[in-house]
Amino acid sequence: MEDLKQIHGQMYKLGLYCDSFCVSNLLATCAISNWGNMDYASLVFSQIDDPGTFEFNTMIRGHSKDSDFESALKLYDEMLERGNSPDNFTYPFVFKACAGLGLMKLGRSIHGQVCKFGFSDDLFVQNSLINMYGKCGNIVDSCAVFKGMEQKSVATWSALVAAHANLGMWWECLEIFGDMMEMGSWRAEESILVGVISACTHLGALDLGTSIHGYLMRNLSGLNVVVETSLIDMYIKCGSMQKGLGLFDKMKAKNRLSYSVMISGLAMHGHGHEALLLFSEMLDQGIEPDDVVYLGVLSACRHAGLAEEGLELFEKLRHENKIQPTVQHYGCILDLLGRAAMFDEAFDLIEKMSMPPNEVVWRSLLSAARIHCNLEVGDKVAKILMQLGSDNAGDYVMMSNLYARAQKWTDAASVRSMVSNRGLDQAAGLSLVEVKRKMYRFVSQDRSRSNWEEIYEMIRQMEWQLKFEGYVADTSEVLHNVDEEEKKQRLRYHSQKLALAFALLLTPEHTTIRIDYCIGPWSAKAANFQHLQYEVGPE
């Protein structure tokens, strides 16, 4: 920076200041390189009498790079007002600014200008458009830009994958990745693979994820922290704790995110104590925990039943680290209290919450009431949930189970009749299974695959075998407001069974089959996913 000032001064003395080429380069160095900063660039910019397109582009780029998107857009306006015509270099930075601020409408109108000025066939402009629409959640226009492109680069594919990942459209991410490989137009790039790895994580595509890992190891000399962390997360969430832990231990540059992934991973797998140990290791390293890390540690306490430790950490979170607890933190700690049957403490805490308690909070208490067979709490919470207008069939299952356990048959029956009166149904589930690195999905009663008859026949065979082993179908947890026979049918061709039968048909003996089951609006945000993993085999 000092050197830059010197050069600036020298240029002034030598009269080079009239040489706009020199000044432009000075400006670019200030704005973009690591040696300068935007304050100084603005100073230089203000000394230029008649800034041209290049100077404006440089300034817009610099602001975008600094995430100062407002200033970037202000300069773009100023540029137009002063009659400077933007070029194909201008727009990628302008769209980055729109994306950063989530200004879809503005982005769209600038897109219109781009078409008018004739820059809409520039590869870089198009890529930044895909990204802008994607960040704004407008997947339709992202795809439209993609479809209209004559030539594509790795960044094009990468932006499209990221756009779908942003909306939790993991299935589509893998489809796009498949298309890209078919085109054969790709090389070793970490960036696109990060999006794909993330899709593998969410879909439970362990084999595909593992082969991507192998590909990266063969083609790159080393992985960066981002890719490494997403691989660890992938292994853990796909059930392979050992591989995740192995990668983590060998990592050279662990950051907060790596610790965060590993801590919540350990918690998820029921290793609560190990998660807490890792948390203190992280603190020893001088890494400050954030709200997500705390969520991981609290859930570790929850899984390990460490009520005291959980409450202590909750205090620490608020007072030592000055973190404002979110509703998820409360949900976690309430679940912890509920499991420990500390219902008085739980209700006290709810009173003190800084936001109105949501359905999830009450639901965790209802579940605890069921576990401890506490009718008083169950009744109270059930009433509140109904007042909130819960339309979650699972709540009613829990309520009727609680009543049934307490042998209050009339109450149990009345809850069940409420379900039919309200026309509630259990959310449709979706099962995913990976066969030979390809994902397949099934819904209940699915007949969309060409070999569905074979699959159904397989299920009948499985049933014979199960019957032989003495298995009887349990319909008690099914809350469809349909008769027993229909319930049996639904269970019989449940999506998980279909996925399992399908995989059994296509894999050799002793193959491990993993089935991922999601409930809810599965094309929406990932937060709505509920993953239940099953492993079958190798036995």
Add this chain to the structure above:
DNA sequence: ATAGGGTTAG
């Protein structure tokens, strides 16, 4: 004359 787009958890 000078230059550019895509990146991880909850």
